[in-house]
Amino acid sequence: MAYNVRWGIMATGWIAETFVRDLLKDPQTRDASDVAHQITAVASSSSVDKATQFIHANKIPSASCAAYGDYQSLVDDPNVDVVYVATPHSHHYQNVMLALTAGKHVLCEKAFTVNAAQTKILCETARKKGLFLMEAVWTRYFPLSIQVREMIQKGEIGEVLRTMADTSFGGDVEGKWGKTHRMVNPELAGGALLDLGIYSLTWVFQTLYHTLPRDQRKPPTVTSVMTPYHLTGADESTTIVLDFPTSTPSNSTPPRRSHGIAMTSIRVAADPDQRGSAGPVIRIQGTKGEIQVLGMPFRPTGYRVIPAADADGQAGEVREVQCPFPDGGHGMFWEADEVARCLRDGKLESEGLPWEESIVIMEVMDEVRRQGGLTYPAKIESTEYPLDL
Ligand SMILES: NC(=O)C1=CN([C@@H]2O[C@H](COP(=O)(O)OP(=O)(O)OC[C@H]3O[C@@H](n4cnc5c(N)ncnc54)[C@H](OP(=O)(O)O)[C@@H]3O)[C@@H](O)[C@H]2O)C=CC1
Numbered sequence: 001m002a003y004n005v006r007w008g009i010m011a012t013g014w015i016a017e018t019f020v021r022d023l024l025k026d027p028q029t030r031d032a033s034d035v036a037h038q039i040t041a042v043a044s045s046s047s048v049d050k051a052t053q054f055i056h057a058n059k060i061p062s063a064s065c066a067a068y069g070d071y072q073s074l075v076d077d078p079n080v081d082v083v084y085v086a087t088p089h090s091h092h093y094q095n096v097m098l099a100l101t102a103g104k105h106v107l108c109e110k111a112f113t114v115n116a117a118q119t120k121i122l123c124e125t126a127r128k129k130g131l132f133l134m135e136a137v138w139t140r141y142f143p144l145s146i147q148v149r150e151m152i153q154k155g156e157i158g159e160v161l162r163t164m165a166d167t168s169f170g171g172d173v174e175g176k177w178g179k180t181h182r183m184v185n186p187e188l189a190g191g192a193l194l195d196l197g198i199y200s201l202t203w204v205f206q207t208l209y210h211t212l213p214r215d216q217r218k219p220p221t222v223t224s225v226m227t228p229y230h231l232t233g234a235d236e237s238t239t240i241v242l243d244f245p246t247s248t249p250s251n252s253t254p255p256r257r258s259h260g261i262a263m264t265s266i267r268v269a270a271d272p273d274q275r276g277s278a279g280p281v282i283r284i285q286g287t288k289g290e291i292q293v294l295g296m297p298f299r300p301t302g303y304r305v306i307p308a309a310d311a312d313g314q315a316g317e318v319r320e321v322q323c324p325f326p327d328g329g330h331g332m333f334w335e336a337d338e339v340a341r342c343l344r345d346g347k348l349e350s351e352g353l354p355w356e357e358s359i360v361i362m363e364v365m366d367e368v369r370r371q372g373g374l375t376y377p378a379k380i381e382s383t384e385y386p387l388d389l
């Protein structure tokens, strides 16, 4: 029998809508017969009408789904097993604490929190209360990501020494985002780094860090530059170089280091014509070849494996693999399935993104912000709870 999870949706914005549409897809269409998802409550901090409209607009079976006009009622609902937090970054710490305090498991949108200190407290709280907690870095749960990690671990491209990842949207920044949109608003912990740079870091970490045995994963040193957006001071472009002490596989003597180059921008684009003409946005380079990931880093659509030429200059065959999205989905159902399996198996954290790794990535982003001089308002950097934002 499929293990059924009852979801409570906190917030009714863009990603909440995308997530519930995926939750409502039949798991069989992605060959997942062991889990099932049910949406039993939706809450909007704006009004109960907004929650009700969200339920109708997204065709959530309304007889079994409560609508709330505040988040406290959602976390208090006994028909909710796990809360999906889909608010801006600035609010994640307070919102996740609210859910954990009420005894609910949590899946929280990226970036996990504003800073590493907040993430550490959330993980410690979940641990003490025996509750599941996961940062919703959905891309990690794509079959594509799992395949790429396995290829690296099997040594298919040799010793992996460098990963470059670019998550950048170009365009009219002033016209598109103005001053108040969450993408650029410091009050909501906006900026390219926390919103998009997290995906470049995800690719760097899941290829150069996560592929190592746990006891060999060591935090990198960080060098970075940042350009502020002139209207708000949040970063519009950030480039990071990470130096990891051990490469994958780690069998060279002395151990070789690996480098991660993580780029993000809302001013220039990684894929300007949106057809891939500029080349792959992710390149994972090993001593025996390269894996290129195609599509945007948060929602890749395929990959290419390029074996290195041999000593005589003979090239191997390039293999390209397309990775479709079942049932017209966005791809968020794979992380939801992971949550269900973790709950079924009594796990508090997911192997795909352990708490320790979320914390190290938040520490990297803290250091990048320190080097770039980007601070957010004290109230959203605070670890005090509860705090009225
Ligand atoms: N995984 C992914 O692919 C994506 C993830 N995200 C992440 O999801 C989160 C939300 O992003 P997105 O859905 O695009 O944002 P939206 O602005 O579309 O929605 C955010 C929602 O949060 C609620 N909210 C609560 N307090 C505030 C506040 N002070 N200001 C604004 N909204 C508030 C509102 O819902 P209500 O009124 O109902 O309470 C609002 O609709 C972010 O962490 C973002 O990084 C975003 C896009 C894609």
Ligand SMILES: O=C1OC[C@@H](O)[C@H](O)[C@H]1O
Pocket (backbone or CB within 6 Å): 195, 196, 298
């Ligand atoms: O997480 C995200 O991924 C997709 C982007 O469109 C969005 O801005 C970002 O928040």
